[in-house]
Structures are given as C-alpha cells and as structure tokens.
Amino acid sequence: MTSPLDQKKIKIAGPVVITANRVDDGAVVYRSPDGRWTTELGAAAVAIDADSARALAEAAAEDDLNAIGPYIAPVSVLPGGHVRPGNLRELIRLGGPTIELPTPLDS
Amino acid sequence: MxxxxxxxxxxxxxxxxxxxxQVARRLSGELTEEEFKPLRLMNGVYLQLHAYMLRIAIPYGTLSTLQLRKLAEIARKYDRGYGHFTTRQNIQFHWIKLAELPDAMAELASVGMHGMQTSGNNVRNITTDQWAGVAPDEIEDPRIWAELIRQHVTLHPEFSFMPRKFKIALGASSRDRAALRIHDMALRLHRNAAGETGFEVMVGGGLGRTPYLAQTIKPFLPKRDVLSYVEAVLRTYNQFGRRDNIWKARIKILVHDLGAEAFAKEVEAEWQGIKDGALALDPAMVAEIASRFRYPDYEKLDDSPPQLAKARRDDRGFDTWMANCVANHKVPGYAVVTLSLKPQGGTPGDCTAVQMDKLADFADRYSFGEIRVGHEQNLALPHVAQRDLPALWRELDAIGLAQTNVNLITDIISCPGLDYCSLANARSIPIAQEITQRFRDLDIQRDLGRLHINISGCINACGHHHVGHIGILGVEKNGEEFYQITLGGKADENATLGTLIGPAVPYAQVADVVEDIAAAYLELRQPPQELFIDTVKRLGVEPFRERVYAAR
Amino acid sequence: MPLVENGQIVQDRYLHVEDDGPIPDRVPAIVSAQRFLANADALVRRDGSLAVWWPNDRRIAELAPWLGHLALVALQFPKFRDGRAYSQARLLRETYGFGGTLRATGDVLRDQFHFLIRAGFDSFEVKKPADARVFAEAAARYSVVYQPSADGRVPALRRRVQRAGTDPG
Structure with a gap:
C-alpha cells in the first residue's frame, strides 16, 4: 500500500485519478470532484497535471475513515470524455477478475 | 482429529x-488504517484488489465434516459461494465485508476454526504432511507435535510482532510431503541410532525474492525439548532478524548472513538457559494433547478385496482413478483418496459450497467424517475402506471431484495472482487454465508422467514457483505481463530450487513454451520411464532452453 | 502521554534527564543507555532511584551487571509492530530476574496491553488517553493463555493436566 504522500515527487505522464478501497467492504472507489468516493470511474475527478493530482491525493489521504490506501492511477480519456483504466491492474480492479468465477449454485 | x-x-x-x-473501533475512526492493519492481519484479514479476504487456518490440514459444512455455510452467507484452498493448508474467502467479519469469525469459532495468525508477522499456521496419521511410511503422527506447537505460539506474548512472518512445517516420513525445506523452520521426526524418536531441526528456508532451502541446525532434538527449542529459535530471530528492509527480514536472511553454524550457536546458548524450565514437556502434557486426537474405529479388513479387482477390470474409468488418486493406508483394507481441485479450465484450489457440502456427506459415509487438505491445493479422504472405493468413485465423479490428473502436468499449483491479489504483478490463474486446456488429453498427461507446474503472480512466490518441476513466475515489464520459466525445482525430500532458462516470455506465449518443454522432454527422456524431473537433472536446462528460444 | 501503573493512570515520578543535563540527587531519574554505560559505577552509587532507557537494538545482557541497582528499565516500541522489546522484557524478568519496574514506551496502544503484561511489563506510557482509560478492561481480555511467560500465569497445557476434566475459570 503506497500512500500518495510517500510519492515525494509526483510525476504524471497523462490523465490520472485517485483510487482506493472502501473501508467497510473493500470495494474499489475513486475520488470524485466534490471530495467524496464513487465506485464509478466515469464519476471520478480526472487530473491532468502533477499539482492538481497532488492536491486530490492529499485530500484523499485525509479521509482515512472512508478509504484505504489512496494512490494515483493512470487513466485514458477517450474522445467524448469516456474514462478508461490506464493499465491492466486498474482494469482488473474496475472490472473484477478476468476469469470466470465459480457459480455458487453449480455442482 | x-x-x-x-x-x-x-x-x-x-x-x-x-x-x-477492533473492527468497531476501525469503523468508528478510533483506529487508523495504519493501526488497524496489523491487527486485522493477525486475524487473517487482507485487503485484496476488490475486497477483503479472510484466510482461515486448517491446522495440519485436518478438517472434520462439521468444519467443512461450516466453511460451505460461510461461503454462502458471507461470500460468493466458493472458497480457495491455498498452498499452506488454509482456505481463503475472497469477497468478505469488514463489518460482517466478526460474525463470520464467531461462526467459525463454533466449530473450532479461526483466522488467527494466518497473516501478520507471527508464527503462521503449522502445516504437516496431509497424510499424517495414515501414511504407511510414517514413524508416528506428527500432528500431536504440530498441535503442541500451535498452542504454544498462539497469541504468544513475545512473538506476535516479529520482523516478518514465520512458517513451521512438520514431517514424520522418509518421503517429504510437506515441503519441509522451504519453510522458515522445519521439524522432521526420525529415529536416531539408539532407536529414540526426535526431531531434525532445519531453519532458514523460504522462497520469495531470495530463495533458500532450510539447513539443519540440530540433527536430533529430544521430543521433550521441542517447545523450548522453538522458543529459542524465535527469540533469536525476534531480536536479531532485520527490520530495516522488508525484503531482508525473513529468518533465511539472518541464517544466511550469520551462517547456519553461528546461528545455531546463538540458538544453543539461548536454549541451554531455558530447556529445563517451564517449557520442558512432561509426558502427561503430551498424553493429554494426544488423547484429544480421535482416530477412526477401523474395521478388521483385508487389503485388495476381490470386488475391487473386478471393478477395476469392469470399468476403465475406475481403474484409471484407482491408479492415479488412491494411495496405500497404514491400516489393511483402507486407502487414502486424493481429490483433485484442478479441473480442466478451472481455478486451482477453488471449491464451491455445493462441493463442500457433498464432500462432507461422502466423508461421513466413507471416511469417518474426516477430510485432509494438502499443500498442492488438493483434498483427500484419508480413511476409505477399499471395498467402498467403487461407490465413492461414482459419487465423486458426479460432482467433478474424480479427476485423474493428480501429480500430472495439469495438477498445477497456482496463487490467485493479479485477478485477486494486490501484491501480484501478473495473472496466474488464466495461465494455469490455458495449460490445462492444452494438455486436456489425459493420455498425453499420463505419458508425460509426474510433472509439477507451479505458478506465482509475483516474486513473493505463494505459488512456490521455485520448487516446481516447471516454475512460472509472473513479472511486469512496461505495463505488460511477462513470465520467467524455471526448470528442475522440487519440494520433496531432495528439495531443489529451479534454474531459470532464459528471458521472460509474454503472456500469450507461456502455454506454447510449456508445450515446447514437454515435447523436448518426450524426445530426450531415457526409456523406459525417466521422469521429467530426472531428465532435467541429467541434462540440465540447456537442451530445454535451446528448444524454447530457438523459435523465439 | 498518560502513564499507567497498577491499572491506574498515575503521574511519572521520574525526571527524564537529557544526556548533557545535570542529575539532581534524591530525585528518581531516568537516563539513556549511553549515558548510563559511560558512567555506570558512579550513577548506581548516587542517592536516588535510577532508571535506564534501553534501546531495542542493543543486547539486554549488557545491562545485566547493574540490574540490582536499577529501580526501573524503560524499553522501547518505536513502532508497535517492532516487537524486539518483548524479548528484552522476558529476558530481564525470566533470565536475569529483574524485579524492578519495567516500562513500555513509544507506540504503546491498547491492543498490545495483553502481550506487554504477559512479557513482564508493569508500567505503560500509553500513546492515546482513550486507551489508557480502558487499560483494566483490555488487560483482562483473555482468561486462558497457551504458554508460560513472565507474568507467571498457568498455561492451558498445565491446567489441563492439573485439573483434568474441569472447566477453565
């Protein structure tokens, strides 16, 4: 778990969001522009420069009661403003395991 | 039991x-995550990519049907209807909510189960040979000693905040089925020249970034001294193990840096001071623990009843299963049945609640209500009367647990990898699934013979890749998944670390590489039946390297 | 930081002396290990209780010759997950027979009280006031223990043999 504040110098190579896990159930959440957490990547605040990324991350880290281990994650913004995870790990965090899960009622 | x-x-x-x-204090904000994390870890609660995960100990791999049914209930009530058996005789639930964890734990406690010390920098679940108590080659049941040690290290006031985790395994046979030498500490029961039984003590094994095999620091430790000696080892480690660098904090680094001999000397000095104190075991204490292990009331039966031979002749499927999944039992007329949790295209080690319930029924009817869990992520029914084998086989087959790939190329050990784990760099499960598809033809698997593939999704090596005959390690390169391949590792009594064959290959090529290695083996092996691991030992990795990289 | 002794929040009697500061006579004083070892013979002859603040990366055996002259040893928990001082405490109590006060300092939180008491500590510089207030409750959390330690509690293994068939209580 890397705290964003441990990342002394924030360098970003493109658009980013702040993501973490929700305290009560561990669900993946994203920091929204109004300083809350959302499970919708599309509703996340997207930063495109290091200063605004740092400001978002610092505010997120203050919220230890609601979210665990916030960090800066890359995203890509498609034409039309649709936001997609920027790497495989983030894709899996958003979409769940890439494998078929056992179905509870099968045998 | x-x-x-x-x-x-x-x-x-x-x-x-x-x-x-503690959970209430965390949810109210009284505890920060930094403060709460070590506390939840000590209770087996991790945070993975998508949710919390609860890891439950199955000490020395022995489960009652009552416990297995409770695990099924936990899976249904608090999780998504399945659990995952790990490489250390634990089961994990991957989708559990923090607020519900205390209730789940209370339910587990009602059947004598818990997640205590399945994570955190303490002594983890004590593991043994999953055939303990039934293996014909065993000198005595190591679980008595495992239980004594388990109790001794549970909520230990001195060793709950060590430099890093500490894993102990026990064995009591000439064959090592507990991967002893990859443990921080291993205790092997054996007989000395005078005919007494005691422990060979090995320390400093472990995989991860810097893999080492454990070294013997005491060839023969009397049984009465086992707790005091464990205490002396832990005390030495707790004081002198490194705490400045998480990658150098395991006892293996301390043993390596000091040298096994110097480490043994430190331990010896500490041990001499405490060996005759409160930890010296008196026979009444050992007898008390032993008395609470329940053994089946076996019938007096003969080996190889005639109906068994007939059933084998009549049904090729049954015959194949007998040859692959059924092992000798120390009691005449009984057998140990291994249940592969490695279905074609499935997730190694996963078991649904439906399967758990059915299996509990079978265990009640055919195995004196007992189930075993092994480090290969398979299960076993340890006390099946040989005359019942045909009936059991039909029932297992009906729920997909009569697969005959035990110890074959598709019996893959795999960690959860990047599909679940926040430490992983690459996926493990889809790699395992693709390999099982490529080798789905059982005749090909049987022709390849005993062959262990172990897959880890990161350098922490939960999938034991270093000791796989073929080891596969996921790494990340420029945002892509790549996999390093090692050959020649093994975790048995001749434990060996595998040798890297060359540069990592991309995700899409891993199964092709395994096919190339298998093809090379078929060409290189000496008739009549040289095993894969022996061919690698005889020839080294070079011919395999050539084969794999010639076309790439 | 509240100090807990005998289950109560108490005032610290000890003067915490800087390494270059004067040590007044007839006042209980606590000094660093470095200062103590530089001048141990003189310090133990001084009039007034003496305590040493001992780091967790130094062998406790070095302190052994002086233990009879020390009223208190303070051990350190720089982070609560750094558990070296538990071993030092048990060594002091069980190997060297130290009978003075054993104080836990640093990152001392409620969830360690059980372990600390069992390791032989009897004085606690508690980080959070709320934790100090519930000390007694946290200390009584476990009625069963599985191993012998510096607190002298009888472990389950021995209780079973002594009182076979009876309930814990």
Missing part, C-alpha cells in the same frame, strides 16, 4: 470478542 476443549473454546471466543471490538 484434534477435539477442542473448554480452554480452546474460551480462548477463541475471547479472540473473536477482541476482534469485534
């Missing part, structure tokens, strides 16, 4: 109450 008494139940209830209070 160890049966909990009022002391065990009381302690567990008090632990659940403490954790309930």
């Amino acid at each position: 160890y049966v909990y008494d009022a002391f065990d139940r009381r302690l567990l209830a008090e632990r659940v109450a403490e954790f309930r209070d």
